[in-house]
Amino acid sequence: MKTVKISEAVVRRLPIYLRYLNELSKKNVNTVSSQDLGQKLDLNPAQIRKDLAYFGEFGKKGIGYDVDYLIEKIRHILKIDKVIPVALVGAGNLGRALCNYNAYLKDNMKIVAVFDAHDSKIGESINNLKVKPMGELTNTIKNLQVRIGIITVPAFEAQNVANQFVSGGVEAILNFAPIIIKVPHEIRVHHADFTAELQSLAYYLDETKDIIE
Amino acid sequence: MKTVKISEAVVRRLPIYLRYLNELSKKNVNTVSSQDLGQKLDLNPAQIRKDLAYFGEFGKKGIGYDVDYLIEKIRHILKIDKVIPVALVGAGNLGRALCNYNAYLKDNMKIVAVFDAHDSKIGESINNLKVKPMGELTNTIKNLQVRIGIITVPAFEAQNVANQFVSGGVEAILNFAPIIIKVPHEIRVHHADFTAELQSLAYYLDETKDIIE
DNA sequence: TAGATTGTTAATCGATTAACAATC
DNA sequence: TAGATTGTTAATCGATTAACAATC
Numbered sequence: 001m002k003t004v005k006i007s008e009a010v011v012r013r014l015p016i017y018l019r020y021l022n023e024l025s026k027k028n029v030n031t032v033s034s035q036d037l038g039q040k041l042d043l044n045p046a047q048i049r050k051d052l053a054y055f056g057e058f059g060k061k062g063i064g065y066d067v068d069y070l071i072e073k074i075r076h077i078l079k080i081d082k083v084i085p086v087a088l089v090g091a092g093n094l095g096r097a098l099c100n101y102n103a104y105l106k107d108n109m110k111i112v113a114v115f116d117a118h119d120s121k122i123g124e125s126i127n128n129l130k131v132k133p134m135g136e137l138t139n140t141i142k143n144l145q146v147r148i149g150i151i152t153v154p155a156f157e158a159q160n161v162a163n164q165f166v167s168g169g170v171e172a173i174l175n176f177a178p179i180i181i182k183v184p185h186e187i188r189v190h191h192a193d194f195t196a197e198l199q200s201l202a203y204y205l206d207e208t209k210d211i212i213e
Numbered sequence: 214m215k216t217v218k219i220s221e222a223v224v225r226r227l228p229i230y231l232r233y234l235n236e237l238s239k240k241n242v243n244t245v246s247s248q249d250l251g252q253k254l255d256l257n258p259a260q261i262r263k264d265l266a267y268f269g270e271f272g273k274k275g276i277g278y279d280v281d282y283l284i285e286k287i288r289h290i291l292k293i294d295k296v297i298p299v300a301l302v303g304a305g306n307l308g309r310a311l312c313n314y315n316a317y318l319k320d321n322m323k324i325v326a327v328f329d330a331h332d333s334k335i336g337e338s339i340n341n342l343k344v345k346p347m348g349e350l351t352n353t354i355k356n357l358q359v360r361i362g363i364i365t366v367p368a369f370e371a372q373n374v375a376n377q378f379v380s381g382g383v384e385a386i387l388n389f390a391p392i393i394i395k396v397p398h399e400i401r402v403h404h405a406d407f408t409a410e411l412q413s414l415a416y417y418l419d420e421t422k423d424i425i426e
Numbered sequence: 427t428a429g430a431t432t433g434t435t436a437a438t439c440g441a442t443t444a445a446c447a448a449t450c
Numbered sequence: 451t452a453g454a455t456t457g458t459t460a461a462t463c464g465a466t467t468a469a470c471a472a473t474c
Contacts, residue, residue, distance in 0.1 A: 097305070
């Protein structure tokens with residue numbers, strides 16, 4: 001078995017492939033070439049072939065890739081071929097939005113518990129889940145075997161929430177708070193920071209269009 | 214004047230620097246070294262110095278960087294030293310969350326108009342903004358000189374919204390819909406896709422911990 | 427002055443792309 | 451068979467890191 005290190009860039013492209021393959025499958029397209037994929041996704045076909053080849057020989061020379069077969073393979077690689085229990089802390093606007101996205105996620109990511117630090121939120125129902133107090137976090141996520149934690153609290157509470165997730169045994173964290181959280185190195189953290197996203201977008205604005213003062 | 218191409222990686226780190234510098238400023242810290250920054254942000258100090266040096270000589274040898282001066286400079290580089298008018302389409306949970314984040318954004322990103330395609334949403338008030346019908350989009354954003362558009366509609370409506378943003382003259386788009394939108398090359402698009410984010414997180418889960426069936 | 431830290435060049439590392447034999 | 455397309459190696463490109471002279 002090959003043991004090449006797969007770069008993060010490769011892993012981040014897999015969901016992009018998957019999303020488009022799902023579209024194709026819905027349209028009953030059976031086969032797709034790296035050429036087709038590259039054109040649609042603005043990526044180099046060679047890169048797509050190389051990305052997929054890290055994990056196996058999924059294509060057929062002269063033909064391309066079987067759409068449904070490739071979907072199955074990528075889902076397996078991403079480990080989303082089984083339901084993954086997820087917990088979320090922070091029942092504000094963003095937290096609610098993510099919980100309701102659940103419907104969207106036919107992708108086996110299931111939010112199974114929601115927590116909030118504020119009494120006013122506790123007991124509230126979001127997408128059929130009752131918001132629980134922080135005190136119950138560690139036990140609940142242990143019991144439910146939660147593997148991924150989502151943080152949608154203000155920046156100043158994020159590190160504390162992360163610590164509790166770690167105590168509760170999550171393996172990965174998706175952090176929406178605009179702050180770098182510190183966790184043991186074996187825990188994977190991704191940041192989803194749209195403030196930063198907007199700011200870096202602004203860099204590309206055309207300065208000649210600035211309003212003259 | 215140097216005309217080196219600044220890579221996207223560099224631009225994406227600037228908001229990260231800025232965020233931490235703002236924290237320091239609030240704590241009345243006057244000076245910071247690339248060493249300090251690197252440690253706090255999990256980045257190589259040489260990289261930080263190099264990033265900043267693309268834009269000017271902001272530090273003092275033997276001393277480090279003046280926090281407030283560097284904040285000012287980065288804000289200027291990112292073009293967020295003036296208010297940037299932003300419009301948002303899709304008054305669902307996520308859209309509302311982003312609008313309310315406005316308060317957070319002392320960063321000169323101002324959502325000045327919100328639109329939705331559905332009658333039930335139109336007229337509703339979100340953070341002091343009345344949701345407007347799609348028909349008014351092009352004119353409104355022209356009048357308000359909107360420069361950035363945010364898309365928080367379902368995937369199948371996203372391309373249409375993008376087209377309208379382009380007609381209305383936006384220069385950049387932040388797309389939350391899980392689909393690749395096509396726009397003229399001079400328009401900058403960033404994707405903020407937490408489905409993809411979650412899926413790539415799942416890859417890093419420890420498979421030895423999978424439940425045995 | 428001695429110690430610290432920048433800005434920058436050179437070295438390294440890694441990711442992307444091109445090219446092509448294998449083969450459906 | 452002829453045309454198409456993969457998987458993979460080699461070439462290229464770009465980004466990160468190390469090292470150090472300049473200097474506060």
